[in-house]
Amino acid sequence: MVLTYNEAIHLERCMASVIDLAHEIVVVDCGSTDDTSKIARRFGASVFHNPWVNYSTQFKFAVSKVNSNCKWIMRLDADEYLTEELKVSVSDFLINTSDGISGVFFRRRMAFMGRKIIYGGVFPAEMLRLFRAGRGSIECRWMDEHIKVEGKTVVLNGELIDDNLNSLTWWIDKHNKYASREAIDMLNLQFGFMEYDSVASMSGDSQASLKRWVKEKVYSRMPMGFRAFAYFFYRYVIRLGVLDGKEGAMFHFLQGFWYRYLVDCKVYEVKKCMREQSVGIKAAIKNVLNIEL
Structure with a gap:
């Protein structure tokens, strides 16, 4: 499929x-x-x-x-x-x-x-x-x-x-769209405007469940911006991403820091829209991210 x-x-x-x-x-x-x-x-x-x-x-x-x-x-x-x-x-x-x-x-x-x-x-x-x-x-x-x-x-x-064979320009455009979608999920953790559905678990049933638990219970509660840098440092330094060479450096920086910082920036922009325009979360998402919920 x-x-x-x-x-x-x-x-x-x-x-x-x-x-x-x-x-x-x-x-x-x-x-x-x-x-x-x-x-x-x-x-x-x-x-x-x-x-x-x-x-x-x-x-x-x-x-x-x-x-x-x-x-x-x-x-x-x-x-x-x-x-x-x-x-x-x-x-x-x-x-x-x-x-x-x-x-x-x-x-x-x-x-x-x-x-x-x-x-x-x-x-x-x-x-x-x-x-x-x-x-x-x-x-x-x-x-x-x-x-x-x-x-x-x-x-x-x-x-x-x-192994995606498209250009870096395509990759960046795709991850910009991904960032808007992930920003919605991050905002939903705080505002609860959609059905909450998650595999998050500390039980160790699967790697995905544990990672999702860390993301929702730990990462999402860290200060915006700092959490993106902390994750990049963990990947590139502590988990030795530096050994992946030039292409690896690009990947770990773009996917491990830039993308996640972009998500934080979009979350911030939506919240700013809510404050300045006095609108609800769904309206702010529509105004900022152009996504109809």
């Missing part, structure tokens, strides 16, 4: 990595103007079109289009692909799995400007990407949504590679 928008540069690589595993490929597109749909159909995928609201709504739409006889669903981004080791692990798991397992975590490794990131604590990021049909759902959030399952989970050997 792949959600797409102008992913012609990535989609063939993604599809080729799963074509031998999947009985069915569902692609949900939100208005691509390139050859995304053409490439998907060349691999035998069923292509559906649905206007973009946020990832959660698109995910739910995609699940609704999966064949009712399907037992397991794998969710991928178009710029991701499975290594040979992970493909073997998935195949073996699906043959030998028990009814007690509901979800499977993949170890995701990110690449930036063609360089795989090794340090900074960003690998392995364990992402739940394979789940038993009917037992998986998505967090109702605007950014960084995680899949939730009822039942036990396992982690497979091998790597899921996240």
Whole structure:
């Protein structure tokens, strides 16, 4: 199951990595103007079109289009692909799995400007990407949504590679949009204007649950601006991101500091709008971020 928008540069690589595993490929597109749909159909995928609201709504739409006889669903981004080791692990798991397992975590490794990131604590990021049909759902959030399952989970050997081939200008524009969406989630923690849905937990059930707990209970309560610098220092110095070379320095600074500081700036701007224009939180988000809730 792949959600797409102008992913012609990535989609063939993604599809080729799963074509031998999947009985069915569902692609949900939100208005691509390139050859995304053409490439998907060349691999035998069923292509559906649905206007973009946020990832959660698109995910739910995609699940609704999966064949009712399907037992397991794998969710991928178009710029991701499975290594040979992970493909073997998935195949073996699906043959030998028990009814007690509901979800499977993949170890995701990110690449930036063609360089795989090794340090900074960003690998392995364990992402739940394979789940038993009917037992998986998505967090109702605007950014960084995680899949939730009822039942036990396992982690497979091998790597899921996240390697976006677009330019740095594209990356910055994308993360500017991400920052607006994450600002909404940060504001919701304080103002509670939307349904609150989170996998956050200290129990250690999964890496994602613990990270989300730290983000919501610790990071979000730190002073704005300072928390972005503190996170960058943790990644680049304490977790040795400095050893990732030139491309790694760019990645850790932009994704570990610039992006998170930008989120803080947008949160500040929305609050300032509320004070100066005497409007509610939703109106301020519309005025500042141009997002209708």
